[in-house]
Amino acid sequence: xxxxxxxxxxxxxxxxxxxxxxxxxxxxxxxxxxxxxxxxxxxxxxxxxxxxxxxxxxxxxxxxxxxxxxxxxxxxxxxxxxxxxxxxxxxxxxxxxxxxxxxxxxxxxxxxxxxxxxxxxxxxxxxxxxxxxxxxxxxxxxxxxxxxxxxxxxxxxxxxxxxxxxxxxxxxxxxxxxxxxxxxxxxxxxxxxxxxxxxxxxxxxxxxxxxxxxxxxxxxxxxxxxxxxxxxxxxxxxxxxxxxxxxxxxxxxxxxxxxxxxxxxxxxxxxxxxxxxxxxxxxxxxxxxxxxxxxxxxxxxxxxxxxxxxxxxxxxxxxxxxxxxxxxxxxxxxxxxxxxxxxxxxxxxxxxxxxxxxxxxxxxxxxxxxxxxxxxxxxxxxxxxxxxxxxxxxxxxxxxxxxxxxxxxxxxxxxxxxxxxxxxxxxxxxxxxxxxxxxxxxxxxxxxxxxxxxxxxxxxxxxxxxxxxxxxx
Amino acid sequence: xxxxxxxxxxxxxxxxxxxxxxxxxxxxxxxxxxxxxxxxxxxxxxxxxxxxxxxxxxxxxxxxxxxxxxxxxxxxxxxxxxxxxxxxxxxxxxxxxxxxxxxxxxxxxxxxxxxxxxxxxxxxxxxxxxxxxxxxxxxxxxxxxxxxxxxxxxxxxxxxxxxxxxxxxxxxxxxxxxxxxxxxxxxxxxxxxxxxxxxxxxxxxxxxxxxxxxxxxxxxxxxxxxxxxxxxxxxxxxxxxxxxxxxxxxxxxxxxxxxxxxxxxxxxxxxxxxxxxxxxxxxxxxxxxxxxxxxxxxxxxxxxxxxxxxxxx
Numbered sequence: 175x176x177x178x179x180x181x182x183x184x185x186x187x188x189x190x191x192x193x194x195x196x197x198x199x200x201x202x203x204x205x206x207x208x209x210x211x212x213x214x215x216x217x218x219x220x221x222x223x224x225x226x227x228x229x230x231x232x233x234x235x236x237x238x239x240x241x242x243x244x245x246x247x248x249x250x251x252x253x254x255x256x257x258x259x260x261x262x263x264x265x266x267x268x269x270x271x272x273x274x275x276x277x278x279x280x281x282x283x284x285x286x287x288x289x290x291x292x293x294x295x296x297x298x299x300x301x302x303x304x305x306x307x308x309x310x311x312x313x314x315x316x317x318x319x320x321x322x323x324x325x326x327x328x329x330x331x332x333x334x335x336x337x338x339x340x341x342x343x344x345x346x347x348x349x350x351x352x353x354x355x356x357x358x359x360x361x362x363x364x365x366x367x368x369x370x371x372x373x374x375x376x377x378x379x380x381x382x383x384x385x386x387x388x389x390x391x392x393x394x395x396x397x398x399x400x401x402x403x404x405x406x407x408x409x410x411x412x413x414x415x416x417x418x419x420x421x422x423x424x425x426x427x428x429x430x431x432x433x434x435x436x437x438x439x440x441x442x443x444x445x446x447x448x449x450x451x452x453x454x455x456x457x458x459x460x461x462x463x464x465x466x467x468x469x470x471x472x473x474x475x476x477x478x479x480x481x482x483x484x485x486x487x488x489x490x491x492x493x494x495x496x497x498x499x500x501x502x503x504x505x506x507x508x509x510x511x512x513x514x515x516x517x518x519x520x521x522x523x524x525x526x527x528x529x530x531x532x533x534x535x536x537x538x539x540x541x542x543x544x545x546x547x548x549x550x551x552x553x554x555x556x557x558x559x560x561x562x563x564x565x566x567x568x569x570x571x572x573x574x575x576x577x578x579x580x581x582x583x584x585x586x587x588x589x590x591x592x593x594x595x596x597x598x599x600x601x602x603x604x605x606x607x608x609x610x611x612x613x614x615x616x617x618x619x620x621x622x623x624x625x626x627x628x629x630x631x632x633x634x635x636x637x638x639x640x641x642x643x644x645x646x647x
Numbered sequence: 648x649x650x651x652x653x654x655x656x657x658x659x660x661x662x663x664x665x666x667x668x669x670x671x672x673x674x675x676x677x678x679x680x681x682x683x684x685x686x687x688x689x690x691x692x693x694x695x696x697x698x699x700x701x702x703x704x705x706x707x708x709x710x711x712x713x714x715x716x717x718x719x720x721x722x723x724x725x726x727x728x729x730x731x732x733x734x735x736x737x738x739x740x741x742x743x744x745x746x747x748x749x750x751x752x753x754x755x756x757x758x759x760x761x762x763x764x765x766x767x768x769x770x771x772x773x774x775x776x777x778x779x780x781x782x783x784x785x786x787x788x789x790x791x792x793x794x795x796x797x798x799x800x801x802x803x804x805x806x807x808x809x810x811x812x813x814x815x816x817x818x819x820x821x822x823x824x825x826x827x828x829x830x831x832x833x834x835x836x837x838x839x840x841x842x843x844x845x846x847x848x849x850x851x852x853x854x855x856x857x858x859x860x861x862x863x864x865x866x867x868x869x870x871x872x873x874x875x876x877x878x879x880x881x882x883x884x885x886x887x888x889x890x891x892x893x894x895x896x897x898x899x900x901x902x903x904x905x906x907x908x909x910x911x912x913x914x915x916x917x918x919x920x921x922x923x924x925x926x927x928x929x930x931x932x933x934x935x936x937x938x939x940x941x942x943x944x945x946x947x948x949x950x951x952x953x954x955x956x957x958x959x960x
Contacts, residue, residue: 222762223755224754400740409746418648419745438902
């Protein structure tokens with residue numbers, strides 16, 4: 175059997191169209207090629223004009239680039255989505271319970287279900303958070319769970335993003351652009367809306383107002399500023415919520431109360447949706463040279479005058495070595511069997527796993543435990559001999575820093591490419607909101623690897639996006 | 648509202664207004680140098696530099712004010728922070744920093760201007776293309792001003808935008824008139840001559856007021872009446888009195904500021920407005936138009952600084 179034949183195409187393109195894609199298939203067949211080309215150009219103009227761009231570092235040329243948008247939607251049936259949704263909810267409950275536990279009684283470590291060193295020696299573990307109680311015990315208010323699919327009923331969680339996951343603006347704007355380009359298609363399709371994400375997010379943030387907040391909480395979004403690669407998203411979300419978009423210099427902590435500098439003086443701030451990493455959020459506690467956050471934010475939080483979302487220290491749950499243990503967290507905290515599976519993962523800090531990894535490196539994906547964005551990663555089947563050799567040297571030197579996973583046959587969805595329409599690998603990042611309750615907008619962000627055969631969907635590595643449809647019936 | 652946001656809106660509007668003024672200035676200078684009858688065709692360009700308020704900076708980098716050097720410096724030079732290109736660039740940067748305070752129409756107007764600007768910059772510039780460019784600048788700035796006026800909530804963000812636009816406009820109008828009085832005429836004999844007449848006409852052209860002048864004064868262009876139109880006529884939307892009325896109205900509308908802090912900028916704005924509103928052109932000219940205008944330009948600078956201090960920019 176060839177490699178291609180083993181890959182699951184979600185549409186069943188071109189000859190075995192699966193039911194959720196029936197309408198998309200008919201639509202694609204009915205559209206003349208020149209009209210599609212026209213619409214593709216129109217989409218690009220729309221993205222540029224609205225300013226949906228991201229910044230790419232270390233490359234010359236235009237610093238504000240578009241993420242390529244593919245017109246063919248990725249479609250899920252309602253039943254498919256419902257089973258995913260339940261799994262996501264369960265997983266995020268367990269992640270929050272875990273973070274709360276490691277900063278309080280550490281029951282899961284005492285029960286020896288997760289190795290203590292993995293948590294306490296982890297740079298993402300923040301001793302500053304020990305014994306601090308947070309509203310509703312929530313740490314990761316906004317979680318992005320990266321999912322891949324290998325068959326009709328086979329989903330895997332690739333990684334959990336518990337700190338400051340990005341990409342949700344593309345989920346909302348992709349839909350907006352698709353609806354502008356093909357209004358007629360949506361009238362027939364019955365697609366669950368996603369435009370209320372901003373409302374859901376604001377409700378979530380308001381529900382975690384700090385104990386000392388009186389009356390309506392004031393919520394702001396804290397951005398590192400216009401040079402951040404996700405700045406567009408920060409502005410977009412602030413806009414969708416109708417809240418102020420602040421930078422560190424706009425904030426001030428006095429007597430453990432956080433204020434923003436307004437034209438009428440100081441205005442009290444209760445909840446900060448921060449898009450700045452822990453290391454930069456409070457120079458009094460973390461990096462002293464940071465100009466991005468504001469001094470004292472952590473103390474305002476400790477005093478019960480402020481909520482940071484996501485909480486400091488939430489990253490302890492999304493480390494790639496901790497990831498291995500998430501199914502165990504579900505069993506331990508919820509007493510349930512996990513609905514979502516992990517990708518089977520080899521922990522290279524264990525001698526037998528390391529040996530296996532080295533012996534099968536040409537078949538495995540090896541990832542740095544603390545890496546992100548597709549950097550520090552080796553895709554064995556696609557790597558050259560020289561790349562493998564360099565990587566093996568790093569791996570042998572610091573086996574603790576790596577995990578290895580089988581190369582999954584990621585599902586594909588038909589995508590526009592130079593030569594016409596061709597299958598391309600996709601993943602899915604749904605966004606799970608946790609406050610006094612869990613809220614999930616149907617679908618998520620579908621990222622697509624535009625290069626033939628590539629499995630890397632990151633926007634910094636030539637990935638694109640698609641509109642993600644959950645059918646209402 | 649966030650003080651940084653207020654500051655960004657204020658400057659966004661100022662830079663757009665400045666781009667518009669510079670485009671008008673260059674168009675008229677080009678027109679004037681074409682109708683000039685004397686040998687030295689460059690004085691139009693030198694006075695354009697003076698009216699743009701960047702005499703010193705320009706001559707630090709150029710020997711002479713020629714058509715090429717002035718057009719390049721005022722329109723395209725990235726080394727001149729107030730060139731048209733940089734004004735649009737800075738406006739867009741300010742807009743991007745406060746996207747949430749803009750309406751989406753306003754952002755699209757600013758952002759599209761910036762994108763089209765890059766097309767102009769990457770293409771070869773010749774005389775036809777320059778005309779097209781300057782017309783485009785005027786159209787885009789009008790669009791931005793129109794869009795914000797039509798879409799922004801009448802709250803503090805709008806008021807700061809408005810103040811930025813009219814403070815810049817007051818400054819520009821005062822400089823334009825001042826230059827006419829003191830830089831342009833080569834010799835005393837030229838006063839009242841043909842050149843003089845065309846130059847007064849040119850001043851009216853820059854502020855787009857030829858028709859307004861005819862409607863209000865009828866007949867020949869008289870220097871005192873041009874000055875009256877540009878300084879004291881409340882019907883004319885580029886006059887100093889009109890600008891200061893807008894500044895005062897919008898300063899007063901800004902909510903709940905600390906009265907101790909913001910009283911200084913209000914005092915400056917209102918006393919200047921009163922002087923303009925009840926002023927008469929004869930005493931102003933008698934006491935020296937140049938003194939009056941240069942004092943006003945200083946006032947604009949002071950007022951800008953006090954507005955920033957009073958609202959914690």
